[in-house]
Amino acid sequence: MKFIKNTGLVLFIIGLxxxxxxxxxxxxxxxxxELDTFIADKGYKSEIIKEELTEALVTTEPINIxxxxxxxxxxxxxxxxxxxxxxxKYDAAKNWTKKSEQFTYKIFxxxxxxxxxxxxxxxxxxxxxxxxxxxxxTFGLGIIGALLFIIPNLILLGKPGIKNDGIFLESATNRGWxxxxxxxxxxxxxxxxxxMPDYVVNWTFIFDPISNFLNGGDASQWFVYGFxxxxxxxxxxxxxxxxxxxxxxxIVRTTSVLFxxxxxxxxxxxxxxxxxxxxxxxxxxxxxxxDFFFEWNIASLKNSGGIGIFILVWGIILTLVIxxxxxxxxxxxxxxxxxCGCGGLAETLGDPYRQNSDKSLFSWKLERWIIHxxxxxxxxxxxxxxxxxxxxxxxxxxxxxQWIKDTYSFLIGAWFAGVIGTxxxxxxxxxxxxxxxxxxxxxxxxxxxxxxxxxxxxNGGQCISCGNCSTYCEQGIDVRAYAQKGENIVRSSCVGCxxxxxxxxxxVLKLENGPEEGRINxxxxxxxxxxxxxxxxxxx
Amino acid sequence: xxxxxIIGNGxxxxxxxxxxxKNSDKKITLVSAETKYFFSRTALMYVYMGHMKFEHTxxxxxxxxxxxxxxxxxGFVNNINTDEKKLIFADAxxxxxxxxxxxxxxxxxxxGWKGQDLEGVLGMYHKQxxxxxxxxxxxxxxxxxxxxxxxxxxxxxxxxxxxxxxxxVTFLVRETSFWNGVLPAQESEMINKHIKxxxxxxxxxxxxxxxKSDENGKVKSIVIDETGEEIECNVVGLxxxxxxxxxxIKTSKINTKRGVLVNRFLETNIADVxxxxxxxxxHEAIGQRRTIEAVWYTGRMMGETVAQTICGNKTEYKPGxxxxxxxxxxxxxxxxxxxxxxRTKQENESYFQWQHPTxxxxxxxxxxxxxxxxxxxxxxxxxxxxxxxxxxxxxxxxIEHVLEFLSDANFDPEFYKLHESEIVAKFxxxxxxxxxxxxxxxxxxxxxx
Numbered sequence: 006m007k008f009i010k011n012t013g014l015v016l017f018i019i020g021l022x023x024x025x026x027x028x029x030x031x032x033x034x035x036x037x038x039e040l041d042t043f044i045a046d047k048g049y050k051s052e053i054i055k056e057e058l059t060e061a062l063v064t065t066e067p068i069n070i071x072x073x074x075x076x077x078x079x080x081x082x083x084x085x086x087x088x089x090x091x092x093x094k095y096d097a098a099k100n101w102t103k104k105s106e107q108f109t110y111k112i113f114x115x116x117x118x119x120x121x122x123x124x125x126x127x128x129x130x131x132x133x134x135x136x137x138x139x140x141x142x143t144f145g146l147g148i149i150g151a152l153l154f155i156i157p158n159l160i161l162l163g164k165p166g167i168k169n170d171g172i173f174l175e176s177a178t179n180r181g182w183x184x185x186x187x188x189x190x191x192x193x194x195x196x197x198x199x200x201m202p203d204y205v206v207n208w209t210f211i212f213d214p215i216s217n218f219l220n221g222g223d224a225s226q227w228f229v230y231g232f233x234x235x236x237x238x239x240x241x242x243x244x245x246x247x248x249x250x251x252x253x254x255x256i257v258r259t260t261s262v263l264f265x266x267x268x269x270x271x272x273x274x275x276x277x278x279x280x281x282x283x284x285x286x287x288x289x290x291x292x293x294x295x296d297f298f299f300e301w302n303i304a305s306l307k308n309s310g311g312i313g314i315f316i317l318v319w320g321i322i323l324t325l326v327i328x329x330x331x332x333x334x335x336x337x338x339x340x341x342x343x344x345c346g347c348g349g350l351a352e353t354l355g356d357p358y359r360q361n362s363d364k365s366l367f368s369w370k371l372e373r374w375i376i377h378x379x380x381x382x383x384x385x386x387x388x389x390x391x392x393x394x395x396x397x398x399x400x401x402x403x404x405x406x407q408w409i410k411d412t413y414s415f416l417i418g419a420w421f422a423g424v425i426g427t428x429x430x431x432x433x434x435x436x437x438x439x440x441x442x443x444x445x446x447x448x449x450x451x452x453x454x455x456x457x458x459x460x461x462x463x464n465g466g467q468c469i470s471c472g473n474c475s476t477y478c479e480q481g482i483d484v485r486a487y488a489q490k491g492e493n494i495v496r497s498s499c500v501g502c503x504x505x506x507x508x509x510x511x512x513v514l515k516l517e518n519g520p521e522e523g524r525i526n527x528x529x530x531x532x533x534x535x536x537x538x539x540x541x542x543x544x545x
Numbered sequence: 546x547x548x549x550x551i552i553g554n555g556x557x558x559x560x561x562x563x564x565x566x567k568n569s570d571k572k573i574t575l576v577s578a579e580t581k582y583f584f585s586r587t588a589l590m591y592v593y594m595g596h597m598k599f600e601h602t603x604x605x606x607x608x609x610x611x612x613x614x615x616x617x618x619x620g621f622v623n624n625i626n627t628d629e630k631k632l633i634f635a636d637a638x639x640x641x642x643x644x645x646x647x648x649x650x651x652x653x654x655x656x657g658w659k660g661q662d663l664e665g666v667l668g669m670y671h672k673q674x675x676x677x678x679x680x681x682x683x684x685x686x687x688x689x690x691x692x693x694x695x696x697x698x699x700x701x702x703x704x705x706x707x708x709x710x711x712x713x714v715t716f717l718v719r720e721t722s723f724w725n726g727v728l729p730a731q732e733s734e735m736i737n738k739h740i741k742x743x744x745x746x747x748x749x750x751x752x753x754x755x756x757k758s759d760e761n762g763k764v765k766s767i768v769i770d771e772t773g774e775e776i777e778c779n780v781v782g783l784x785x786x787x788x789x790x791x792x793x794i795k796t797s798k799i800n801t802k803r804g805v806l807v808n809r810f811l812e813t814n815i816a817d818v819x820x821x822x823x824x825x826x827x828h829e830a831i832g833q834r835r836t837i838e839a840v841w842y843t844g845r846m847m848g849e850t851v852a853q854t855i856c857g858n859k860t861e862y863k864p865g866x867x868x869x870x871x872x873x874x875x876x877x878x879x880x881x882x883x884x885x886x887x888r889t890k891q892e893n894e895s896y897f898q899w900q901h902p903t904x905x906x907x908x909x910x911x912x913x914x915x916x917x918x919x920x921x922x923x924x925x926x927x928x929x930x931x932x933x934x935x936x937x938x939x940x941x942x943x944i945e946h947v948l949e950f951l952s953d954a955n956f957d958p959e960f961y962k963l964h965e966s967e968i969v970a971k972f973x974x975x976x977x978x979x980x981x982x983x984x985x986x987x988x989x990x991x992x993x994x
Contacts, residue, residue, distance in 0.1 A: 166875030170709040174595035253960040464956055465931025467870050469841045471588035476601045485604055506958050510872040512879055512928035515956050519987050532931055534846040535863035
């Protein structure tokens with residue numbers, strides 16, 4: 006068994022190494038004709054970018070992706086610098102016609118995006134020519150290796166039950182060097198994915214056939230990410246099924262998040278795209294889906310006929326009606342740990358790290374400040390955007406619509422939700438984003454705290470203050486602080502993962518939906534003591 | 546300002562301190578020789594097993610004590626001078642008190658076995674025991690085998706701990722079946738089986754004769770009394786129960802027997818001196834409880850009670866209905882009311898029992914054969930709601946009532962397979978009754994008695 010596990014680990018590391026190494030493979034160059042077509046398609050008027058790109062990229066010499074990227078960036082900057090100088094010149098000369106003409110020569114967007122688009126056309130090499138084999142050597146080996154590593158646990162973990170032996174004795178799960186390595190890998194991965202997509206263009210070649218099959222187009226870096234996301238959730242979901250096989254709540258919940266990720270977040274949008282509809286994730290609710298009210302999205306939905314209007318209405322109803330009503334009946338868990346994609350990754354890939362969330366009162370304070378600030382930020386951004394959309398202006402309250410959208414997308418959408426949110430799993434626990442950042446979680450939290458039937462019931466006086474519940478709470482809730490006082494746990498941040506109840510050795514905690522009355526039950530004296538004394542003190 | 550000194554910072558002493566602070570402005574000092582900060586003793590096992598770090602066993606953050614003006618003093622009390630209201634510490638320093646609460650807990654029993662003080666012989670009670678175990682049994686290279694003596698709750702926990710590091714364990718149990726002085730045979734046998742499934746070498750009806758030493762004064766082996774068999778081992782766990790930790794009090798004027806003798810107000814024979822928790826001994830048993838109760842929640846309840854008395858609301862210690870819980874390896878156990886084993890139960894107490902054909906799930910309900918009154922329930926592998934059973938016990942419900950409304954009492958996580966209908970069907974069949982299992986009702990669950 007141990008041998009199978011180790012073989013799996015080796016295979017997984019080989020697969021991961023090939024996947025990572027493939028970034029450095031291949032060569033990139035263009036023919037003059039390919040470049041001209043590209044520039045024409047793009048509608049670039051700048052002669053300079055054409056010259057620069059021709060000089061840099063039209064060659065038979067092999068160029069690797071990093072050189073390619075810096076050459077494109079240089080061309081991009083040279084061209085823009087030239088026209089910026091022109092603009093300055095005409096500005097000084099007060100030649101307004103000439104000045105405004107210069108703007109049409111400028112290249113907008115990000116150099117890495119331009120480089121990505123060019124590289125997608127220019128790429129040659131192993132992953133481009135052998136996508137099937139590349140898939141097997143990367144994803145195939147990774148999946149087989151991971152499963153070989155995970156499945157022997159059926160026997161190695163022993164009989165069904167809570168198996169947390171050694172979690173704080175191992176480097177990977179106790180913030181040791183392995184955990185830090187994983188953090189660095191994940192952070193780098195997200196930085197490249199969000200900000201330097203051209204560097205990983207080789208990965209997209211692996212997925213061109215699959216993407217073409219599903220939506221009729223070549224794969225983008227987001228297709229690769231979506232596929233990777235689903236794969237990781239499935240493989241780590243298998244781990245959840247084995248680890249918690251005695252606990253039906255965990256089994257059902259894991260099945261639910263896998264279903265919603267694969268069908269709603271991945272397949273349906275891809276199929277919609279292939280049918281020339283806007284690809285939409287029907288479960289993704291504003292304000293987590295922060296660009297739902299961006300002009301381009303509204304415009305695209307309005308131009309998509311009946312389905313577009315349906316999505317627009319659905320999105321609004323989802324946020325305003327469905328989400329809060331469901332939270333009233335079931336708690337925010339129905340979304341955060343049963344449906345949501347971010348939650349789904351946290352509950353599968355992130356499960357081995359749940360014990361690393363900070364339980365101090367300080368981090369609870371920090372959490373409330375940050376998450377509610379993000380909620381306000383997202384609402385402000387949306388108000389500005391919508392005001393500008395309907396009034397046709399470009400700013401509101403002195404805030405530029407484009408600026409606030411860009412800032413939010415960069416700080417919250419990319420850095421917080423991605424780089425920090427997932428990258429920090431191994432050290433700060435698996436719900437960093439959900440706990441500190443997600444504006445939707447903040448919104449659901451208000452409903453859960455003030456108007457909901459959900460609570461975690463504490464079972465009278467059975468608690469022995471052992472602390473398993475607090476240790477394994479991914480949201481950093483000090484569950485024990487409530488349980489040892491005989492109080493039910495009613496907290497806005499609770500995502501209802503049910504692990505506190507699972508790890509409790511004394512059967513103290515139960516997630517349940519019941520009458521609102523008596524849901525919050527402060528007690529001074531716990532059940533078990535003199536009945537009269539309990540009544541006397543708890544009623545005073 | 547009145548100065549309350551509490552010796553012992555376990556659950557009893559800490560609860561007393563917290564409640565005195567809630568209800569008064571008195572000066573409070575918590576004295577401990579074990580650790581500066583309160584930790585949950587019941588969680589020590591999880592630290593060794595790697596489920597938690599030691600800091601996770603501390604229910605309050607370190608700033609808590611300062612903020613609540615509870616002074617922490619580390620020191621070992623050698624003597625109590627009740628005439629001068631003074632504690633004398635091992636380092637000869639002293640501390641004056643106006644009111645004293647003794648909450649020093651227990652220590653592991655040692656029955657005068659030969660070799661019981663050798664290196665590598667340990668109990669599993671104090672933080673120091675955990676450190677000792679980490680030293681002598683860090684892995685199965687250093688500790689090739691461990692022998693555990695005494696088949697109670699701590700014994701099986703120690704076995705589970707050692708098995709988590711793949712250390713071979715021999716488990717000596719004096720009784721003919723595990724914990725059968727407390728558990729009915731059905732349950733005791735299920736646990737026997739479960740222990741063996743976890744590859745623990747369980748030896749029933751087996752006593753320890755002696756522990757043998759190597760040339761360095763370390764454990765080398767043990768000898769079994771009945772057969773003379775010698776078992777080589779590197780660690781011996783002595784887990785044959787606990788006894789009040791009160792040696793330092795014996796020289797004072799405070800009356801003691803096995804524990805510190807207290808009345809129902811938890812007062813000792815000396816004015817302004819109280820004793821609570823594991824170290825307190827009642828003059829007379831309360832109900833069917835023992836005079837000394839080494840249970841987590843009774844310590845907490847005594848702390849809650851004595852705090853009331855000290856803050857001017859003189860309150861008798863009146864524990865409600867008995868309840869308890871434990872976990873035997875993978876099997877959770879809860880009990881509400883009294884279920885005695887076949888060895889200890891009275892003649893009029895009858896059992897109704899149900900066991901799952903394959904899973905480690907079973908229940909025993911004890912009831913009065915004549916009056917049909919429900920007396921208590923043991924559940925294994927099923928969680929039950931404390932409040933419901935507390936209510937049923939207070940209302941003297943019949944066993945038929947308990948079975949009819951059993952669904953209200955279930956506390957298993959959502960989606961778990963419930964067994965109530967099988968349980969009721971078995972009862973109907975055995976008793977020729979026609980009980981109709983009622984659906985769970987929130988209204989009944991939340992209606993207070």
